[in-house]
Amino acid sequence: AQSVTQLDSHVSVSEGTPVLLRCNYSSSYSPSLFWYVQHPNKGLQLLLKYTSAATLVKGINGFEAEFKKSETSFHLTKPSAHMSDAAEYFCVVSVGTDKLIFGTGTRLQVFP
């Protein structure tokens, strides 16, 4: 069965320092993987997606993620955090062609 595990429920960084949000997945076949961001009381916005093309995926707002099959990981990174990056981030795996399975989320705090 497909699943995702977000390894940290909270991550705190200082503005201008790197961001690393960790995600491991479980899938019986080649998965489609996504990262979404949610600001308070808002819907989810797609940051980036992996669909079996390049293993390093670049997304919006300077975020990127690397698909590592040997480690079953899809960690989200950004070289330099900005205050506006403070939000909740969800790692997601696609099940077949219709349903998505969401991780429990990582709350990112950015301190000045």
Add this chain to the structure above:
Amino acid sequence: DGGITQSPKYLFRKEGQNVTLSCEQNLNHDAMYWYRQDPGQGLRLIYYSQIVNDFQKGDIAEGYSVSREKKESFPLTVTSAQKNPTAFYLCASSITGAYGYTFGSGTRLTVV
């Protein structure tokens, strides 16, 4: 602009009452979904529909009902049988899950 519209943004309901949450999309997407979000639990699938006049239960369908009479619309009714309805409800649509979803901005339902 194409997108998904959820209304209302905030909704208050008395115990024992049914209430209907609206979700409309103009993206020409075939599939539509309803998720419930509670703090620390990520998103849980309530119902989904891949085609007009057809829908399937998700992981937590008890106490909810849906209809899909038009491609653009997928309303969710929270019935009095739902024991703990206070939550943030998100609607989404997709061409296919493998390409990710587009989310609405959500409806926060509070039972008073």
